[in-house]
Amino acid sequence: MSILKELEKDLKNIVKQAGYEVEKLAFSPSNRKDLGEYQLNDAMQLVKIYKKNPRDIANDIVRELEKDERFTNINIAGPGFINITLSDEYKKDFLNKISKDIFSNIDKKNRKKVIIDFGGANVSKALHVGHLRSANLGEALKRLGRVMGYEVLGDAHLGDYGRPMGLVILEIKKKYPNLAFFDENYTGDYSEIELPITNSDLEKIYPLASTKSKEDEKYLEEARDITARLQKKEKGYYELWKKIVEISKKDIREVYDRLNVEYDLWLGESDAVEHFEELNEIFESENVLKDSEGAKIIELATEEDNFPMPPLLFIKSNGSISYETTDLATILQRKKDYNPDEIWYCVDGRQELHFEQVFRAAKKANLVDDSVNLEFIGFGTMNGKDGKPFKTRDGGVMTLKNLINLVTDETIKRIDPALVEKNERKTIAEQVAIAALKYADFLPFRSTDYIFEIDKFADLEGKTGPYLLYSTIRMKSLLNKAKSIKQEEFKIINSQTEEDIALTILNLPTILDKSLDTKSLNEIAEYLYNLTSLYNKFYAENKVLTEENKDLQESWLVLTNIVYNINTMLLDILGITVPNKM
Numbered sequence: 001m002s003i004l005k006e007l008e009k010d011l012k013n014i015v016k017q018a019g020y021e022v023e024k025l026a027f028s029p030s031n032r033k034d035l036g037e038y039q040l041n042d043a044m045q046l047v048k049i050y051k052k053n054p055r056d057i058a059n060d061i062v063r064e065l066e067k068d069e070r071f072t073n074i075n076i077a078g079p080g081f082i083n084i085t086l087s088d089e090y091k092k093d094f095l096n097k098i099s100k101d102i103f104s105n106i107d108k109k110n111r112k113k114v115i116i117d118f119g120g121a122n123v124s125k126a127l128h129v130g131h132l133r134s135a136n137l138g139e140a141l142k143r144l145g146r147v148m149g150y151e152v153l154g155d156a157h158l159g160d161y162g163r164p165m166g167l168v169i170l171e172i173k174k175k176y177p178n179l180a181f182f183d184e185n186y187t188g189d190y191s192e193i194e195l196p197i198t199n200s201d202l203e204k205i206y207p208l209a210s211t212k213s214k215e216d217e218k219y220l221e222e223a224r225d226i227t228a229r230l231q232k233k234e235k236g237y238y239e240l241w242k243k244i245v246e247i248s249k250k251d252i253r254e255v256y257d258r259l260n261v262e263y264d265l266w267l268g269e270s271d272a273v274e275h276f277e278e279l280n281e282i283f284e285s286e287n288v289l290k291d292s293e294g295a296k297i298i299e300l301a302t303e304e305d306n307f308p309m310p311p312l313l314f315i316k317s318n319g320s321i322s323y324e325t326t327d328l329a330t331i332l333q334r335k336k337d338y339n340p341d342e343i344w345y346c347v348d349g350r351q352e353l354h355f356e357q358v359f360r361a362a363k364k365a366n367l368v369d370d371s372v373n374l375e376f377i378g379f380g381t382m383n384g385k386d387g388k389p390f391k392t393r394d395g396g397v398m399t400l401k402n403l404i405n406l407v408t409d410e411t412i413k414r415i416d417p418a419l420v421e422k423n424e425r426k427t428i429a430e431q432v433a434i435a436a437l438k439y440a441d442f443l444p445f446r447s448t449d450y451i452f453e454i455d456k457f458a459d460l461e462g463k464t465g466p467y468l469l470y471s472t473i474r475m476k477s478l479l480n481k482a483k484s485i486k487q488e489e490f491k492i493i494n495s496q497t498e499e500d501i502a503l504t505i506l507n508l509p510t511i512l513d514k515s516l517d518t519k520s521l522n523e524i525a526e527y528l529y530n531l532t533s534l535y536n537k538f539y540a541e542n543k544v545l546t547e548e549n550k551d552l553q554e555s556w557l558v559l560t561n562i563v564y565n566i567n568t569m570l571l572d573i574l575g576i577t578v579p580n581k582m
């Protein structure tokens, strides 16, 4: 249990000793630190239950608090608000505990199995800015969940099924009609066929084919036909598709690597669709399907809805299945293979209705138990200065690769020119760029849109990723320089800044809980900035390496070490790597 939780438990007992029962303690950091570091507002809430004057209740509680040496400066403000301050002894005590193991100061949750569906990459299409937030958010929630004690699996859920695939294959067929994949009489080994196509060709082929299909009905018809054959796994088409997926996946993986995004599962829509027959049987036997002009639909609207809830199109009139149905099949597949307690979907906020439909249909057909939590974790967009999704200079789609390069070009100007070895400089600049991009992405609440401002994001000063990296590296370097000095015990609390740092450290579990509750990283991002700024204030106020009071010096180093460890843990949750230097 975290120190804060233990403290709250003890306070509850103290209130009980004073003669009062509270369900949830009204205990919070105070914004008037001069009056007390914390406020205990329970007296106000107990008035109704005990029909007593709040001041009398507060007095009873204070009498008990005064017996406890952990608290000082206990006073009552206004009608019955109790202010308390934590004693220096107690602060030293908990800092020493935390310094042994920062993870001991986290309130682990009951173990449960969570699958996070994030990224949303589509085969043969370039990852673009729209994919940034899902990757950042999903990866961070995966890491946060693990720190908090969950078993988490990240699934890439590739878009590798449906018409886009038919279109790409059709366009390849037009370009290279003689490829053996299109030869019905081919009997050789498909794996030996050279595909004269690179990933960057693929990325051009899809938009081209998509445009053609909109202008040319016959072309579209051909694409439909190929899609149908592909879905029947007709040998040549199916083998070609596998090659395309392979090429594309390799490239997608490279971009995710640069973003520190790692998947446990690289499954796609096509893997889920394998379970369609079984899904269909379940939905048939649960009697939730309705015929509608040759299609099969599921009615989802309820009396309580105050927005239109259209039915889910389960099977289209031409026999093909919808995006909604691929997601239902995915739920079935996940249940069979992993039986998760929760599935979280980190997807663009504009897909909220889609998921509401999918979840309702899944519950209606008892595809998963009622206890299984299916959660849509929507996010806003990263916009340009014009308020529209961020684009390239000439108005085109900004690929994720180009975005990373763009930010790297900016950060390279700001890192130490002495890191001359070209490669090293490039690698570090990219790590700093990723920190800039990710941190700026996490600062606003996840559903809020924000504007891409490269100068602001890459700045070494202010609320930025580079500032956090720079400061954290400096902590490490101080600890290294002080290697020969004792760094074992925190003995003296010397200044207000140190008190503030101690309280901020104590408060970490609250921040982690909030982030997990809201599935947003903004609290962690804010916290990192607050803790780091406080530390930098301390750093400016003191000369650690030349301090003559050895006990004080030792205490400072222990404090530095705690802050350094918290920073690296939280940055790691955000998927940000701290370089050795910059």
Ligand code: ARG
Binding pocket: 117, 120, 121, 122, 157, 158, 159, 327, 345, 347
């Ligand atoms: N590939 C989809 C798209 O580009 C996003 C996938 C989101 N995840 C899901 N399970 N539907 O819109």
